[in-house]
Structures are given as structure tokens and as C-alpha cells.
Amino acid sequence: MTATLTDQSSRSSRSSDRPLRSEEWMCRELDGEGIFYDVATDTTCRLNETAMFIWTLCDGDHGVDEISERLAARYDVGAERSHRDVRDTLDHLGSLGIVSSGQGPVL
Amino acid sequence: MTTLSSGLPGVAALLRGACDRRETVAVVTEEGPFHFRIGAVSVSVRCVDVEAMREFRRLYAAYAQDEPVAGAIKVDVIRTRDGRSMRRRYEVWGDGVRRFTLWNSESIAPHIEWAINWQIMLFLPRFYLIHAGAIEIDGEGVIMPAAPGSGKTTLTAGLLGRGARYLSDEFAMIDPETLRLHPYPKALCIKEGSFEVLGELGVRASERPIFRKGKKGSVVLVRPDELGGEPVSAGCPVRHIIFCKYAEGTTPSIAPVSRADGVLRLVQQSFTFLKFRTLGVDLLSNLVRGARCYELASGPIEETRELVLRTVRGG
Structure with missing residues (x-):
């Protein structure tokens, strides 16, 4: 299990611990993967199945720990690796603006 | 000129400029303009060079029209002289905008094609x-x-030699309403590096006019019917999307890629994505849903085309 994201952007920032999907990005799901398009910047990127799973949980209600637990259960991997993958993926998604800070308290 | 649906300011400015500059084009030809229609594209060509015009008439004789078609793309080739050196040159204009300046007549025919594209x-x-x-x-x-x-x-030409029907060697022309491929059966522009392959397909480059196309070097223009017996396709649904990459000495191989990856790659190869944008994402997503996507590392034409045929036919 490795969450990957293919993109054309080089911006960088960090996502929050209670991430929220951006409304700015258009998403189309294809066989479990995702195609994302940002009209404002004409940036297009692809999320693989694992990254898509993480993205779907970015609803502002789930914290990183909970997303990691769900990911570990879904793909039958250890907690440490799952947490690392979630963090890395959220960093990528946050740097692109696909996810942003949620309103809840940071876990 | 065809109408423009995009609101892109740069393109609109270009159109205004085209109207302004149109009056400066004066073409002296020994024969009248040549009108033809290939697929959805109507073209009127006027060219000062008789040899280039003859080649164009040969290439598109089957699509000739007696009268100009309203909205046709207009390509004019005129002869001028450089202001400083007084050296003779040719200018290729597309719909009233100068697209190319050429220094020899051998470059004209492929640049007319280029201007149309x-x-x-x-x-x-x-x-x-x-x-x-x-x-x-x-x-x-x-x-x-x-x-x-x-x-x-080259791969397209090779596949025509094995019974494929031709649509285009330059554009996959997709109807946004039906997602069907439409034919744009332009002449194939074969580069010098593929002349040997062309010979194997029964067309000897040495027996026809050889043109020059900028950095691409020497090229010949070939009608699709010269390469295979099958008539041009009337249009069809897209079922296979094969992303090609050529490297000399490579053993041909083909591997599936995901549909999402396919969309991303298609965006990168799209001429019109910025006209469609969100509609383009939907269009491409729907297109790949009805198709399989592959990545092809192509090598020698014989092996590569057999690999493609086996893949498409499910062998």
C-alpha cells in the first residue's frame, strides 16, 4: 500500500490534522482512482486508490489518527506505516490545495 | 473562417488582426484556388508555387470541391522578397495571418499542411x-x-499496411456529444528516418517529391490509400488508447495503464483542453471509461505493429 499522487504543481505547504476537501477542485473517480482538476490554475493531477481512500475521509470530521486507523484496517498494514502514508499524502494534497484545514480541534 | 466558440482574448485579438491584415495578401497563381473537404474540415488553398499546388491536388483529388465552402480554412502562399537582402521567400498565411516564412519552394507543401493543422x-x-x-x-x-x-x-502508416482504416496521423478528433472519433484523413507526413519503412509498405520516397519541413528535415507526403487497401474510416467509437514512445533499439512492449492515468496523459496531449476545461475533464473521463489504456514502447515497425494488432484484437 502506497498512496501516490501524480501532479504538475510545485507549491508546498502543510495540511492540518483534520483535513477538509476543497470545493475548488473538480474530481472524477475512475476505477477507484481520481482525476482532479483546479480551474483556477489549470492544474490536473491523479490520485491512486489509496490516496483516494484518504481523500474521501477528508470531510473535516476525521482526524489523522482515525483516517490512519481506517486505512490500516482497509489495507491490512501496520499502524506506523499507515500513519506515515496518511501524513505524506495529506502533505501532498495540502500543498496542492486539494485538502485544507478543518474546523475541529487539532488532534 | 470557422466560427470561434472560445472566449479567449488572445484568440479574439488574432481574429481581429486577421481581418486587418487580410488585405495585404495578394496571390498570383497560374491556376485557380483548390478547394477540398476532408472529414469535417473544408479548405481552400491558393499557392504561387505550381509544384506545391500540383502535389496538393494529387494528395486531395478525392476530396476536391468545385466551389469554395462557406467557413473553409483559407491558406495562401505568396512570394515576396526579404526587405534587406532582397532574397526571394515564400509566406504561408492561414486565414489571413502569416504563419510561416520559407526560403525555398521545397518547404511549401508540408507547411501548407502545417498551416491547416x-x-x-x-x-x-x-x-x-x-x-x-x-x-x-x-x-x-x-x-x-x-x-x-x-x-x-510511422506506426499509423505501418498499421494501415496491415488492414487498419485511417482516420488521421495528427489529430484524434473527438465529437464531444457522441465521443466518437471523426476522420481527418490528411496526407501522412513521413520523415526521412522512416523512408525505409515506407519502402517496405510499397511507397518509394525516391520516386516522389521530397519536401523540407523545418527541423523535421526531409519529408514525403503520402495518401492513406497508397499504404493499404482499406477505405478511410467513416468514424467509430474509441476502444483503445495507446500512449506511444519510441526509442531506437527498444524491444517493443506494451503494458496497461489505469484509466485515471490515461486521462492525465490525454490532457497533456490535448490541443483543446483549455477550450473545454471542466467539460474536457468530463469528456476525457467518459472517453476512457469506454476504452482500455496502454503504454507502448515502440521499436522496429514490424514487431511493434504486430504487438498493437494482438493487443487490440485481444490476442
């Missing part, structure tokens, strides 16, 4: 355009998107 990219609003070879095999559309120099025209 340019106008199509800018002003054919009805279709979504992908830089790709496009053929039909057993009723199924195959598009082969590739960056320039990836061998898509």
Missing part, C-alpha cells in the same frame, strides 16, 4: 482534439497519443 487547432470549435494517430481496427477506434517525434505517424 494550426487553423484547425485554433478555430475548429466543434471537436475535442488530441495530438494522436487515429485508426480503426475491426470497427474499434484506436488512438495513439504521443509527443512529436514519437513515431506515431
